[in-house]
Amino acid sequence: MGDTKSEDNSTKRMFLRSTSAVPRRSNGSSNFPFSRAKSVQDIQTSNQKRSRSSIFLIEDLVQCGICLDKLSEPRMLPCQHTFCLNCLQAHLMAITGRKIRKNHMPPSKEEIQAAVTETNNEIACPTCQIPVNVGKGIEGLQQLPNNVYIDSLLKLLEETNGSLPQTPTRLTPETRCIKCQTICEFKEERCEHCKQIFCKVCWAEHLLTLKNNLFTLIENIRESEVRLEHRLQDFYERCNKVGVNIQKVTDEMISDIKAKEIDSLNQLENIKQQEEKTANMLKEHLTSTKKEIQLLSFDSIPSDKQKVELFMNFHRAASKMFNEISQMGETRLLFDPKTFKVKQINEFFNRATSGEDGDVVDSGDIGNPLESVETMTSYYLNRLFNPKLVWTKCPRPAGLGIPPWSKNLLYITATDRKVVLIMDRTLFKIVGKLTAPNMLCTQGIAFSEKLLEIYVSDKWKHCIHVFSSEGDYLRSLCGLGSGPGELRSPEGIAINWRNLLIVADVGNDRVVVLDPLDGQHMLTLGLRNKRTELQAPTGVAVYKDRIIVADNGNHRIKVFSDIGEKLFEFGSLGSGKGQFRTAEVVACGPLGFILVGDAGNGRIQVFTPNGDFVRVIGSYGEAPGKFAWISGLLVTPQLEIIATDYKNKRLQIF
Template sequence: MASKLASDFDEQFLTCPICMLHFRDPRVLPCLHTFCRECLQVWATKQQPLECPTCRTRVSLPDQGVDGLRTNFYVNNLLDFAAVKKGSEPGVPCQVCEGGRDQTKVWCTDCAMLLCESCTAIHRKVPVTSQHELEGREGPDRLQRKRHCHKHKSQELVFFCESCNALVCTACTVVDHRPGKDHNPVEISTVAQRRRETLQGLLEDVHPRLKEMQASVKEVEKKMSNLNPAKEAATDQAKAYFRQLANLLQKREKEILSQIDDQCRADGKALQTKKEAIEFELAGLTSAQTFCQQAVEHGSDVHILEVGNQVQTRVETLLAKQLDLDIESNWSEFQFVENTAVKDFKDEVETLGGLKTDVDVSKCGVVVKPAVQGFQCSASLTTVNKGGHACVTHSRAVTTNMKDPSGESVPTKLQMERGGRWEISYVPMVTGNHRLEVKVNSQEVAGSPFDVTVQDQDTPVLTIGQKGSGVGDLDGPLDVAVDTGGTIVVVEQGNQRVQIFHADSGVCLGGFPVSGEGPYGLGVDSAGAILVTSLGEDCAIRRYSKQGALLNSVQPDCLCPSGAAVLQDGRMVVSDSAQGACLILEHDGSLIRDIGEGYLQFPSSIAVDESRGVIYVTDRFAHKIFAFDLDGNLALSFGRQGENDGEFESPAGVALDPAGNVIAGNAGDGRVQVFEPDGSFVRNVATATGKSARGVAVTPEGLYVAVACYKGHCVELYRYL
């Protein structure tokens, strides 16, 4: 790979992704991305914790900061090679005398400089530089800058101390790394060969994985290339389907309109015939009425006698004639009838057609998370294809419906996440059993509808442990912490051990015994290591891996280390309950400063808000929380002894939520309270089982508060946000 890059490398290998200029002192992050040292230093001041600008991987810098990162010497070689290539071009000056533009240049690998012919000759004569390696226009593999010892500047690094994992020079092997029990210097070539073989083995493992990933990319590209044809085919089918439905509706509309027209014509004709018959009889009766009225009003006696009988007979005949004057009995007004109501048809329309995907509804799974009244709660759905793998589908394929105990609907919101995972969120306003219905492609997933028990805010969503000494049991839990991965770490007084639990299920993930007479407090550093403070004659701060290996032990100058917190840079803050003070310590336990003397009586737990530079300390005897800045100055204190809101009964545990609010647990009565950063009371979270909240911790996203219930021999999780 190096030789290939040597022949055809381009500017991308020489350009820093941050400043977009040629690398200056290139440094490699643990994720193997390279940046200028100065660029990384600026980047680190803007971002805590530091993330790689390219891949966004979180990075833990060494104790020396950016300066402690490895130099990318291959990039330096490429830069040197670029300089040599440029030096071969006409008009490029010597980097020593700034002349010799028309001369051939050579490269000094020791000085990392281009030299003209004159300077090269001098370089070879001067005793100090006479042994320097001078190269012509070679590949980057030949232009290897020599590495010199930081302590012995003139000495080249030619040995590797395996005990110290450090490159050393010949002088170092005589002074600081003399071969023996503590040091084992070996020639670099020997160790490098072993490392090269190890890396070669890794490369052999990488190759099939790369092929697998490349094949996967091609498969994804193939799927992507099929998207538009599939879309066009599905679109054409959908349009044809709905055109048929529309045609059927239009045809039915025409039929109904035609029936209306026919009915109107038939009824019109019948009514016209009826009208004509009645009008004919009306005319005869009207005429007889007129004649009769004239005879009565104007006829003489003789005239009356002459026509009277005739008029009487005519009128009586007309009146006696049976006429059909009942219109309603022969015809009723017609109207259109909705055999299917629009509302019902709308419901039916929503089921007309659908999008068939590869989702196998029988294999889809739903996980219902603990639900608490008044909080946003959620369940997760994973859509799975027929091959049993999580797969993506369109949002309209998934429908959810929730009912509370009274049958009222609870609004739900569906949010698609990565890889076929969906979050179903809702806010229940009442407690009790709710029913959650989940459908994919109009089919209910297995287990639907799901029973969701909504609890009140004072009920723990999860209780971990019970009194005992077995795996997962707890005996007098004194403190609790949550690591960056969200697992819960608990230290027990009775069993003198640490146990680690899964935050969602409460399943014990492991545990280990701890040294010391009386384990007391917990802390978790940015690397995931667990700090345990212990009281008694062998009091110390011990740092363990998650597997229980003792990494190191610090015995600071304190009588009774209780609470502990770890800063991002690895410094520690420890409370000394015996001396009534807190100590800020270096990584190795050396004292930086003590704080709180004269204020603190019995400091217990510690929480640090590094963004604001504030240390919060609970004081069990003073029944207060004190806040100091990192220089040891008192910022504020709040609380007093009592049972009312904002008052304390022997405050023990303390933690900070993502907004910087202070969460405190009382060892005396078990209340867990929330305060603003200035000490203003906000609310009560809950009262711990056994009424003794000795330790509190907040999950990374701030959803839950974990409480170590000392007398209840358990850890309880309460909904917080």
């Protein structure tokens, strides 16, 4: 190896002599650095050797110490060593990758690029290992200066490429030592730690360095053990502080809850004592009235008129007491865990403030709303829409319907009761029900005035149940499947003017038109290339020759003709005016106004027959007039709006 270095130094001296501006003289009498005794042939041979050595040395000088190829876009480090710009960038990425490696797993390219961009970077010169701060990002390397000397040599090589003699075959780049840059013919040594190549001499030094680093690593491990112990103790202290805070807050909350508990129990006790006081008073009245009647000598009263009058007085007193007794114990007590208040509800049905005719009293006079679309719009805009009836124990209600043969009845599908409840709207009382052994989850309801039949969709049975107007079970239509005449989780249902059955086939993403007699498939709405543009439609309504569909999955309302042609659509996802978050149900009122049960937003939205927004009714909540999830919607000819709320188990009439 020493011979190789000597030869390399000799070559450098020859290069300096051959490229000097003033030729050196050997004995003061000649301009040529060789003896006069040499022959011309020897002189030519010597010149060729010098030329080849010079070219070899020039190529060695313009060779990158990283890629071992000719320099490209050379950049000079402060230590004067020059490398390719791309090689320095790759070198920086490799160093950063080793720094951020976690759990012996190599980081991704994106993680390395982020680390290079976010921090000030420092690299060690690949030749002399002097650290160099290159700033943030790959761009910091581009700010390094060019090596003017190297640039000149590169230009010289480019200009004389065609006239210089052929350079000898170079050794393979893998045999260049990363430390001393020596090119050797012996087998190199590659370090698996730093992925660099060393000559035999430098390899021994490198192994010694690794050995010394092991002792340094041991010291670092010891320091880390102590640091870990301190950090663990500090973490334990923080945990203890948080635990003390948790106990303190918990004790305060328990104390507060205990105080609220005492207040609630006192409220309950006061209600109980008040009820006992009322009961004792009734007992006294009953006892005294009974004694008066027992002590009364009815026959001793001379006048028949006085007898009748006395009887009526006792009868009125007794009737009043009987009425008060009938109301005793009917008060429902509700405990609100949010406010810790005990509430009393005295009636099953709660009436809102209303006028003499039962309609909600609104301000302003808008005349007859049925005259035109404009007057109907004004009606919806000016009416208060306060609930005049709230049924708070409606069992998971869904679809609603008023039969054409009995306008005072209201049919309500109860999803978890497997029945359809029948309410008398004048008495606000349940008077009957529809049921069948094979019903599972009643959903939508529709009526055929022509056939005097009732149709109920069954979401879990995947069929349509048919009843007579008297409530007798007649048959079922369709069954589970996706073919014609088959259904999958049907919900909304309606009868159009042609006496055809319109069904929202939710599971099959379609709305189908069926024959109500045998369930024969007649038409599929919105069908294009054997697929529909609907996604989980849940509600349908009809007005004259129009079919209105609540396209639940797309948060839109789509209007079709009765032959399946789409006329227009409106709505989008959101909570603004005219937007929906799960358009669950749809209903049509007089003049074709469209009402949409915007279940996700807890409200009803009103639109004109052309889909123009009019107003919002209600909002999300549990109080009367609000909704948690609208599951049924109906508009009566008298412009009453009836809505069911699945989550609140409530029916409201506006």
